[in-house]
Amino acid sequence: MSEFSPLTTQPIPPWIRVRVTEGGNFKDLKQIVRGSRLHTVCEEARCPNIFDCWNRRTATFMILGDVCTRACHFCAVTSGRPSELDLGEPLRVAESVAELGLRHAVITSVDRDDLRDGGAGIFARTIRAIRRRSPGTTIEVLTPDFQGDFEAVRTVVEAGPDIFNHNTETVPRLYARIRPKAVYANSLALLRHVKTLAPHMVSKSGLMVGLGETEEELLEVFRNMRAHNIDVLTV
Numbered sequence: 681m682s683e684f685s686p687l688t689t690q691p692i693p694p695w696i697r698v699r700v701t702e703g704g705n706f707k708d709l710k711q712i713v714r715g716s717r718l719h720t721v722c723e724e725a726r727c728p729n730i731f732d733c734w735n736r737r738t739a740t741f742m743i744l745g746d747v748c749t750r751a752c753h754f755c756a757v758t759s760g761r762p763s764e765l766d767l768g769e770p771l772r773v774a775e776s777v778a779e780l781g782l783r784h785a786v787i788t789s790v791d792r793d794d795l796r797d798g799g800a801g802i803f804a805r806t807i808r809a810i811r812r813r814s815p816g817t818t819i820e821v822l823t824p825d826f827q828g829d830f831e832a833v834r835t836v837v838e839a840g841p842d843i844f845n846h847n848t849e850t851v852p853r854l855y856a857r858i859r860p861k862a863v864y865a866n867s868l869a870l871l872r873h874v875k876t877l878a879p880h881m882v883s884k885s886g887l888m889v890g891l892g893e894t895e896e897e898l899l900e901v902f903r904n905m906r907a908h909n910i911d912v913l914t915v
Contacts, residue, residue, distance in 0.1 A: 712776050720742055721788050747763065767802075785819050789802075818843070827866075845883075
C-alpha cells in the first residue's frame, strides 16, 4: 500500500499564478541585500513569491550563512558543511531592516547542527541589534528545532522577539520521508516551551499540504498544536 494518499490534479487557478516583474522596489531590495552581504530565504529556497514580496519591499532574512547541515527533501537551500560564523551579520541585518523601513522583520536561518547552541546566540544578537536600530519594528523569528535544546530556545526567547515561529512542516507519518533529521514531538515540545518561558509571546507554526497527507492527519496536527498552546497556524 502506498505511503501517500491518492493524487488528483486540476488546472492551476489564476489567483495562484505568479507574475514575474522586477520593479523598482525589487531592484532596490536586491541591491540592499547584495550590498550588505546578506541572504534571504526568498532566494536561497527559490520561493515563487519573491517577485510579489520584494516588489512590496518585504523579505525574510536568512542568518547563519547559506549552507544547511540538514537536507530536508522539500527544501532548495544548499546543504553541506557551513562556513565559520559571521559575527558582523546581526548588525548588517539590523541596518538593512532600517534602510528598508520595515514595520515587521522576519528572521530565519539554516540549520546549524554543527554549533553547540544551534545558532541561538546569533539569533539573539540579531534581535537585539534590530531593536536598537529600529525600536518600532516588530520582530518575528522562524527558528530551527535546535535539536531539542531548551537552553537554546531560552536564549532566543530572552532576546524578546514579538513572534516565535517554528514550523512543524508536515504530518508525523511523513517525517521520515520529508524531514528525516527532525522529530515531530520535539517541534511541538519546543513551541510549548516558548509559551512556558514567555506566556504572552506569540507562538506560531506552519505546515505544508499536498505532500501525501490525509485530511484526518491534518486535523490531528491541528489538535496537537492547540493542545501545545500554539497561537498562530499557517498552512
